[in-house]
Amino acid sequence: MSKGKLYLLLGALVALAYPFTPLASDYVLHVAVLVMIYMVLAMGLNIVPGFCGLLDLGFVGFYGIGAYTAGLLTVHYGLSFWAIVPLAALNGALWGVLLGAPTLRLTGDYFAIVTFGFSELVVLFLTNEIWLTRGPLGLPGIDPISIDLSWLSSLLNPAWDWYYEFDGETPYYLLAIVLVLGVYWMMGRLEDSRLGRAWFALREDPLAAASCGVNILLYKVIAFGISAAIGATAGSFFARWTLFLSPDMFKFWESFLVLCMVVLGGLANIQGALVGAIILVALGEVLRTVLPALGLPAETRFLAYGLIMILIMRFKPKGFFPAIATSGLSNPVIVRLRKRLAEQYGAKG
Amino acid sequence: MEAATQAAMQAALDPTTNAGAAPAPNKAPGAAAAESAGEPILEVRGVSKRFGGLLALGDVDYTVPRGRIMGLIGPNGAGKTTMFNCITGVYKPSVGDILFRRAPGAAPVRTNGFKPEKMTALGIARTFQNIRLFSDLTVLDNVRIGRHARTRQIFLGAVLRTRGQKREEERIVEDSMRWLDFVGLGKHALAPASGLAYGHQRRLEIARALATEPGLLLLDEPAAGMNPQETQMLDELIHRILDQGITVVLIEHDMKLVMHICDKLVVLDHGIKIADGTPEEIRRDPRVVEAYLGRGAADA
Amino acid sequence: MLEQQLVNGLTLGVIYALIAVGYTMVYGVIELINFAHGEIYMFGAFFCTTFIGAMGVPFYLAIILAMAAASLMGVLIEYVAYKPLRSSHRLAVLITAIGMSIFLQNLAMIIWGSRPRPFIQEAVPAYLSETAVRLGDVTLTWLHVFIFAVTFSMMIGLNLIINRTKIGTAMRALAQNRTAAQLMGINVNAVISFTFALGSSLGAMAGILVAVYYNSMYPTMGYVAGVKAFAAAVLGGIGSVPGAMLGGIVLGVAEALGAGYVSSLYRDGVAYAVMIAVIIFRPSGILGKAVVDKA
Numbered sequence: 053m054s055k056g057k058l059y060l061l062l063g064a065l066v067a068l069a070y071p072f073t074p075l076a077s078d079y080v081l082h083v084a085v086l087v088m089i090y091m092v093l094a095m096g097l098n099i100v101p102g103f104c105g106l107l108d109l110g111f112v113g114f115y116g117i118g119a120y121t122a123g124l125l126t127v128h129y130g131l132s133f134w135a136i137v138p139l140a141a142l143n144g145a146l147w148g149v150l151l152g153a154p155t156l157r158l159t160g161d162y163f164a165i166v167t168f169g170f171s172e173l174v175v176l177f178l179t180n181e182i183w184l185t186r187g188p189l190g191l192p193g194i195d196p197i198s199i200d201l202s203w204l205s206s207l208l209n210p211a212w213d214w215y216y217e218f219d220g221e222t223p224y225y226l227l228a229i230v231l232v233l234g235v236y237w238m239m240g241r242l243e244d245s246r247l248g249r250a251w252f253a254l255r256e257d258p259l260a261a262a263s264c265g266v267n268i269l270l271y272k273v274i275a276f277g278i279s280a281a282i283g284a285t286a287g288s289f290f291a292r293w294t295l296f297l298s299p300d301m302f303k304f305w306e307s308f309l310v311l312c313m314v315v316l317g318g319l320a321n322i323q324g325a326l327v328g329a330i331i332l333v334a335l336g337e338v339l340r341t342v343l344p345a346l347g348l349p350a351e352t353r354f355l356a357y358g359l360i361m362i363l364i365m366r367f368k369p370k371g372f373f374p375a376i377a378t379s380g381l382s383n384p385v386i387v388r389l390r391k392r393l394a395e396q397y398g399a400k401g
Numbered sequence: 402m403e404a405a406t407q408a409a410m411q412a413a414l415d416p417t418t419n420a421g422a423a424p425a426p427n428k429a430p431g432a433a434a435a436e437s438a439g440e441p442i443l444e445v446r447g448v449s450k451r452f453g454g455l456l457a458l459g460d461v462d463y464t465v466p467r468g469r470i471m472g473l474i475g476p477n478g479a480g481k482t483t484m485f486n487c488i489t490g491v492y493k494p495s496v497g498d499i500l501f502r503r504a505p506g507a508a509p510v511r512t513n514g515f516k517p518e519k520m521t522a523l524g525i526a527r528t529f530q531n532i533r534l535f536s537d538l539t540v541l542d543n544v545r546i547g548r549h550a551r552t553r554q555i556f557l558g559a560v561l562r563t564r565g566q567k568r569e570e571e572r573i574v575e576d577s578m579r580w581l582d583f584v585g586l587g588k589h590a591l592a593p594a595s596g597l598a599y600g601h602q603r604r605l606e607i608a609r610a611l612a613t614e615p616g617l618l619l620l621d622e623p624a625a626g627m628n629p630q631e632t633q634m635l636d637e638l639i640h641r642i643l644d645q646g647i648t649v650v651l652i653e654h655d656m657k658l659v660m661h662i663c664d665k666l667v668v669l670d671h672g673i674k675i676a677d678g679t680p681e682e683i684r685r686d687p688r689v690v691e692a693y694l695g696r697g698a699a700d701a
Numbered sequence: 702m703l704e705q706q707l708v709n710g711l712t713l714g715v716i717y718a719l720i721a722v723g724y725t726m727v728y729g730v731i732e733l734i735n736f737a738h739g740e741i742y743m744f745g746a747f748f749c750t751t752f753i754g755a756m757g758v759p760f761y762l763a764i765i766l767a768m769a770a771a772s773l774m775g776v777l778i779e780y781v782a783y784k785p786l787r788s789s790h791r792l793a794v795l796i797t798a799i800g801m802s803i804f805l806q807n808l809a810m811i812i813w814g815s816r817p818r819p820f821i822q823e824a825v826p827a828y829l830s831e832t833a834v835r836l837g838d839v840t841l842t843w844l845h846v847f848i849f850a851v852t853f854s855m856m857i858g859l860n861l862i863i864n865r866t867k868i869g870t871a872m873r874a875l876a877q878n879r880t881a882a883q884l885m886g887i888n889v890n891a892v893i894s895f896t897f898a899l900g901s902s903l904g905a906m907a908g909i910l911v912a913v914y915y916n917s918m919y920p921t922m923g924y925v926a927g928v929k930a931f932a933a934a935v936l937g938g939i940g941s942v943p944g945a946m947l948g949g950i951v952l953g954v955a956e957a958l959g960a961g962y963v964s965s966l967y968r969d970g971v972a973y974a975v976m977i978a979v980i981i982f983r984p985s986g987i988l989g990k991a992v993v994d995k996a
Contacts, residue, residue: 180966246555246570278556
């Protein structure tokens with residue numbers, strides 16, 4: 053096991069144990085869940101600007117689609133969270149593909165503005181289609197997540213009732229850890245695969261990538277679809293956590309914030325996206341209390357986010373931990389190759 | 402026309418004036434007869450390419466004999482790279498057909514309108530005049546991406562790391578290393594591509610193209626910027642590529658290399674084919690001399 | 702009502718057009734969507750009221766000073782943020798541009814507060830709100846006349862600059878081929894700065910006109926207006942100055958009619974929908990050239 057994986061595992065164990073220690077507080081758990089939702093969002097967005105080099109300004113649109121898909125399916129049909137997640141993810145992917153297929157053949161600038169327009173349209177739709185979403189009034193009454201195994205327990209012993217409804221922050225916190233780890237694990241595998249390499253290739257040089265047989269448009273659409281599905285998954289979790297949705301939650305600012313996390317962590321850097329989410333949510337919490345004390349509106353914290361993006365692009369465009377040539381270095385195939393090269397040439401590759 | 406320039410050009414067109422030039426030991430016997438012997442791997446039929454009002458290629462016809470080295474030469478702006486772009490699907494010819502026959506005896510495929518990735522899948526690979534590597538990636542990853550057209554795993558395999566996916570990844574590394582060793586870059590496999598010396602970057606680009614398993618390899622000015630020693634190594638590398646059963650077409654300005662290495666030459670000037678034939682024939686062709694030296698030179 | 706809607710749409714449309722030419726000119730010379738352009742428009746309005754309110758500058762002079770200040774700001778933005786990234790991946794510049802836009806928006810919020818504020822009415826010449834023409838049910842105030850006169854004369858002036866002057870020729874040369882333009886001895890940096898200055902001054906003018914027309918301005922006003930103007934630029938064909946003018950007018954009218962006859966709730970949606978549709982079905986716009994990736 054590599055050092056990085058070991059640290060990650062240790063970190064995950066500590067994180068899992070935290071709610072059961074005396075240090076646990078609802079505020080910290082709440083912020084931690086928020087951080088983890090942003091981690092998932094940042095990892096999902098990272099695929100498009102990080103792996104493929106395309107600016108996506110409308111990521112929050114898919115987050116919103118996922119959240120409202122989950123919210124509406126819960127409110128109207130009482131569907132279980134576990135059934136909703138795949139449905140929300142599919143719905144997100146569907147819209148990603150529908151939007152991406154016709155627009156991803158254009159240059160990156162156009163794509164950026166189309167994604168922006170799309171997410172604004174999503175907000176307008178959520179605001180104005182009151183019959184469906186209740187519009188600005190918001191969508192209340194979403195049930196919390198529950199684990200219903202009563203069908204199983206009734207088969208085993210009618211006296212048991214295996215039904216658990218999430219209550220308080222702790223179960224959400226634990227589930228969020230599972231979600232983050234799952235997405236993190238998936239991203240690592242995607243990055244170190246034929247698919248990930250195709251993305252990097254089309255980011256570095258589309259013509260050369262096509263000459264290697266990469267169908268540029270197809271692979272961009274796949275990227276956009278996966279990214280949208282991850283955004284929608286985060287949205288479905290968010291809906292069943294806050295239990296109330298309103299169109300305001302899915303405005304452009306959210307897209308910008310997530311993009312800033314990705315940029316801060318270093319484009320294409322999966323761990324970086326995690327770090328970026330922690331730093332910016334923490335910074336946001338601090339500024340939210342500091343700014344009003346200075347007599348400034350809390351929204352002005354975005355000044356700092358904007359500045360961060362400008363400065364990083366200017367001075368650290370590859371982030372603080374450039375991920376050059378690190379993809380898949382721990383893959384056993386590469387480890388074996390490194391050993392062989394070292395034996396053959398006596399130097400480390 | 403200044404006499405000195407003329408002399409220099411003629412010297413360039415005639416490698417025998419250069420003392421010590423090897424008499425092309427590897428050249429396939431009877432190269433001139435090759436065309437009639439088997440079906441050509443590529444046929445270019447009446448291809449024209451227009452950009453707005455500009456005629457970049459005008460009604461160009463030629464065939465590429467299988468298993469040989471063909472040179473595409475001509476002054477700057479003659480349309481050589483445009484020709485490559487038409488063959489590889491970057492441009493669609495405005496008029497005319499390009500027919501590709503991957504295996505001997507196979508039915509020819511009319512490739513008009515195919516996208517570059519389709520051409521790669523069919524078996525045509527290329528390098529670029531100004532090297533286009535994936536410079537932020539490792540040397541190995543560059544070649545691994547070259548294996549894209551011959552491998553299949555996309556999403557599920559990657560996420561679930563199925564046995565098939567793992568086996569494919571292992572094969573990709575093996576094959577990639579084989580090509581890296583083939584061009585002599587195996588040692589640098591895990592180094593970033595941007596860190597390679599210039600000559601090595603050219604070789605890496607060739608390895609990446611070879612990794613797509615082409616039947617036809619197009620090299621766009623492979624010797625540009627190389628010193629004589631590197632050019633000599635390139636000469637040797639191209640012959641080894643030929644030994645793999647791969648047909649090679651190259652655009653090149655190094656006349657010494659071209660005359661020495663090619664079995665057949667096609668000469669373009671202002672988008673028009675002005676000559677084709679063996680290096681011997683081309684050297685004597687007055688139209689070629691004129692194209693290179695300007696009007697009047699041929700009569701001199 | 703149709704006629705009044707048309708007038709409103711046209712008025713908005715010419716203002717969009719003023720902003721849109723800024724996008725299109727910058728795109729023409731450096732192939733960048735300058736997301737911060739919407740903020741220049743907003744700053745124009747705030748500069749103008751600041752000159753009037755804090756320094757007592759008369760209305761027309763304040764407009765000119767605000768345009769000059771916005772030009773300076775545009776040039777500065779390019780110099781500080783975009784120029785150092787000219788050889789970077791396009792993504793880096795785009796991210797910088799969006800970062801700059803958000804930064805400026807919040808800067809304005811810190812300086813002037815986030816709430817909408819009225820334009821200083823006392824400073825606006827009184828005759829502007831008087832009726833100039835009445836045609837049936839349609840009323841045109843002198844402000845309408847002023848807006849049309851200003852925008853049309855600016856458009857004509859801009860066309861003259863682009864087509865008849867040396868610097869205009871240089872701009873067009875740069876749009877065609879930067880390397881070649883450089884080889885021909887064109888001072889690329891100067892031309893880019895000039896383009897930003899020109900586009901920013903027109904954007905600022907648009908901001909002032911809107912602030913006076915609606916008697917309202919706020920730090921986030923550039924956000925929606927910017928996107929709509931960009932949609933106008935796309936509709937007309939990005940890189941094409943006449944296209945941007947045409948696109949602005951078409952979009953303004955479409956929006957007013959859409960709001961009047963389809964649903965006012967989706968008023969802003971019209972611009973986004975038009976933009977996405979144009980980008981998907983006719984990316985070159987009405988008068989532009991193709992933008993499909995070369996690979």
